[in-house]
Amino acid sequence: MDPLIARELSKLEPALPFRASTDYLHHTWAKTFFSRPELYIRPQSIPEIQQLVTLARRCRRRLVTVGSGHSPSDLTCTSSWLVNLDDFNQILQLDTATGLVTVEAGIRLSELGARLEEQGLTLKNLGSIDSQSIAGVIATGTHGSSLRHGLLSECIEDLSLVLPNGQLVRCSATNNPSLFRAALVSLGALGIIVEVTFKARRSFNIAWRQERYTLAKVLEEWSTGLWTSHEFVRVWWLPYEKGAIVWRADSTNLPLRAPPKNFYGDWFGYHVYHNLLALSSYVPRILPWVEWFIFGMQYGFKAGTTVTEAVEPARTGLLMNCLYSQFVNEWALPLEKGPEAISRLSAWLHGDLKASGIPFPTKGLWVHCPVEVRVSDSTNNPNPRPFLDPTCHDGPTLYLNATLYRPYLRDPPCKQRYYEAFEWLMRDMGAKPHWAKNFNTLDSTELGILYAEDMDEWLKVRQEVDPEGMFLGEWHRRNLPLLDLSEQGTRDRSDRLPLLERESERRTLNISGAGDGVEWVGDRLTQGHGERRFSHESRDEEPNHSAPSPPTTATSEESFDLLAKGEASILLDANPGL
Numbered sequence: 001m002d003p004l005i006a007r008e009l010s011k012l013e014p015a016l017p018f019r020a021s022t023d024y025l026h027h028t029w030a031k032t033f034f035s036r037p038e039l040y041i042r043p044q045s046i047p048e049i050q051q052l053v054t055l056a057r058r059c060r061r062r063l064v065t066v067g068s069g070h071s072p073s074d075l076t077c078t079s080s081w082l083v084n085l086d087d088f089n090q091i092l093q094l095d096t097a098t099g100l101v102t103v104e105a106g107i108r109l110s111e112l113g114a115r116l117e118e119q120g121l122t123l124k125n126l127g128s129i130d131s132q133s134i135a136g137v138i139a140t141g142t143h144g145s146s147l148r149h150g151l152l153s154e155c156i157e158d159l160s161l162v163l164p165n166g167q168l169v170r171c172s173a174t175n176n177p178s179l180f181r182a183a184l185v186s187l188g189a190l191g192i193i194v195e196v197t198f199k200a201r202r203s204f205n206i207a208w209r210q211e212r213y214t215l216a217k218v219l220e221e222w223s224t225g226l227w228t229s230h231e232f233v234r235v236w237w238l239p240y241e242k243g244a245i246v247w248r249a250d251s252t253n254l255p256l257r258a259p260p261k262n263f264y265g266d267w268f269g270y271h272v273y274h275n276l277l278a279l280s281s282y283v284p285r286i287l288p289w290v291e292w293f294i295f296g297m298q299y300g301f302k303a304g305t306t307v308t309e310a311v312e313p314a315r316t317g318l319l320m321n322c323l324y325s326q327f328v329n330e331w332a333l334p335l336e337k338g339p340e341a342i343s344r345l346s347a348w349l350h351g352d353l354k355a356s357g358i359p360f361p362t363k364g365l366w367v368h369c370p371v372e373v374r375v376s377d378s379t380n381n382p383n384p385r386p387f388l389d390p391t392c393h394d395g396p397t398l399y400l401n402a403t404l405y406r407p408y409l410r411d412p413p414c415k416q417r418y419y420e421a422f423e424w425l426m427r428d429m430g431a432k433p434h435w436a437k438n439f440n441t442l443d444s445t446e447l448g449i450l451y452a453e454d455m456d457e458w459l460k461v462r463q464e465v466d467p468e469g470m471f472l473g474e475w476h477r478r479n480l481p482l483l484d485l486s487e488q489g490t491r492d493r494s495d496r497l498p499l500l501e502r503e504s505e506r507r508t509l510n511i512s513g514a515g516d517g518v519e520w521v522g523d524r525l526t527q528g529h530g531e532r533r534f535s536h537e538s539r540d541e542e543p544n545h546s547a548p549s550p551p552t553t554a555t556s557e558e559s560f561d562l563l564a565k566g567e568a569s570i571l572l573d574a575n576p577g578l
């Protein structure tokens with residue numbers, strides 16, 4: 001343990017626990033990225049969060065907050081300090097009459113859903129899963145698929161954050177609206193969101209129906225009811241089959257009816273599909289056959305022949321089985337551009353470069369399905385939009401999500417060319433990438449241009465609350481124009497953003513169970529913790545807030561003692577590994 005940390009910790013409130021452990025191995029849900037933070041910290045109260053932020057500032061450390069690690073990119077990787085709010089996850093207030101609910105920001109949507117249900121409430125919209133933390137969902141602009149809803153975060157009324165100076169601030173549409181709009185898609189770069197107030201809806205059930213369409217029928221109905229006939233609609237496009245699975249749902253008073261068994265939801269089909277995907281990494285040309293076979297077994301071999309229906313509570317019925325580790329590359333574009341985007345990508349995947357207009361060769365290229373096709377509409381949201389909201393301002397939004405599975409955690413062979421071509425098309429059509437996902441070919445300048453004044457506003461707020469870049473890392477540097485053009489020549493970290501963590505290398509992990517996942521290594525690790533920071537060390541002021549009196553626990557004394565002795569503080573179990 002760096003003696004600087006022990007020294008600085010000894011100057012803080014000794015009774016307040018600092019629940020930090022070393023030797024934690026962080027990884028994304030998909031095990032695409034791993035990193036080894038210097039400390040992994042799981043606070044349980046706002047004073048603890050304020051204390052760890054103060055300590056980080058004094059020790060000159062970058063902070064990263066991680067929710068459930070479901071963002072597919074390297075956004076949450078760090079060799080510095082990783083903060084997780086899984087133990088800060090209570091419902092603080094709930095008003096069944098108004099539907100207003102205040103929660104601690106670490107709560108996972110699954111736990112929140114179960115607790116709301118006990119009170120007859122639910123979230124009004126969900127994405128494909130509910131494993132995420134509420135703060136994580138907000139931070140990256142997570143969406144579901146419905147033209148009657150925008151981003152999941154549109155139900156948020158009020159947020160509280162701990163800023164890099166340790167201050168606890170609240171914001172809403174009327175109270176500090178710029179901070180609110182910046183914090184609604186914060187990319188973890190403003191501070192730690194600690195409390196969230198949102199409006200829930202009365203619990204409801206959905207009746208859903210799923211059937212196979214031809215792609216031609218999807219495109220034919222695109223503007224004549226495909227997306228508007230039901231509250232929730234999502235489409236899985238099967239490119240080789242030129243087919244699609246259309247899933248639609250509405251709220252209902254019908255009695256619950258469990259969905260029928262499905263092929264790859266069961267043990268046998270799940271493993272058959274997984275092994276066929278693994279085989280296709282060696283013999284990629286079988287992929288059209290795999291698509292035909294698996295989706296035929298799952299949804300019927302012919303359009304219109306098999307319909308699946310069920311009635312379920314919305315909080316589970318809206319979710320889906322995401323199967324295996326995967327890369328996902330998702331972009332938002334105007335809904336009316338969908339038929340053109342899909343037709344061009346379809347032409348390209350079938351080798352017709354001319355019709356596609358996509359300048360990448362397709363020889364020897366084989367890809368996985370599905371391409372997820374989803375929608376949202378933020379234009380009816382009365383709350384202010386996040387500055388970094390990727391959805392359209394003047395009409396409904398389409399999302400295209402190109403999925404590539406990683407059977408047994410191995411990367412598929414054609415990823416680079418498929419994603420380069422897909423991103424080329426998306427950029428050609430003026431689309432914006434989903435912040436959490438695996439996009440690669442846009443740089444910070446281009447993203448700055450795409451978001452224009454909204455990016456400027458977001459950067460302005462960010463710079464005001466975090467002038468030293470305590471919440472910034474390589475992902476932010478790569479994707480956001482953090483410096484003005486006039487400052488591009490400056491060495492950003494040491495000159496302007498002294499705490500920004502740079503990536504120093506990506507290396508293969510020699511541990512079993514990591515597959516092709518890479519270890520992200522930040523310069524905190526390679527430079528040796530603390531080196532540069534001693535010279536930059538600033539003894540800044542105490543945060544200007546009055547923290548409630550801290551709880552006194554045995555663990556606080558233990559943690560303090562261990563750290564003061566320079567030993568690792570293992571108040572939590574170290575990551576049990578893979």
Ligand SMILES: Cc1cc2nc3c(=O)[nH]c(=O)nc-3n(C[C@H](O)[C@H](O)[C@H](O)COP(=O)(O)OP(=O)(O)OC[C@H]3O[C@@H](n4cnc5c(N)ncnc54)[C@H](O)[C@@H]3O)c2cc1C
Pocket residue numbers: 029030064065066067068069070071072075076085105106126127128129131132133134135136137138139140141142143144186187188189191192193194322434436
């Ligand atoms: C299987 C799967 C299915 C998915 N389905 C969908 C979908 O249907 N629709 C969709 O839009 N996306 C989807 N996603 C993406 C996912 O919703 C987002 O990546 C979401 O951000 C993950 O939440 P998390 O809690 O895991 O956050 P993390 O991935 O851990 O973190 C995401 C960001 O939030 C920040 N953050 C987390 N907690 C805090 C906090 N307390 N304060 C400040 N910043 C914080 C982090 O620093 C980071 O920048 C899916 C991902 C997977 C793997």
Ligand SMILES: O=C1O[C@H](CO)C(O)=C1O
Pocket residue numbers: 127128322326328372401403
């Ligand atoms: O990122 C995502 O993964 C699933 C697809 O498996 C989904 O819907 C996302 O969004």
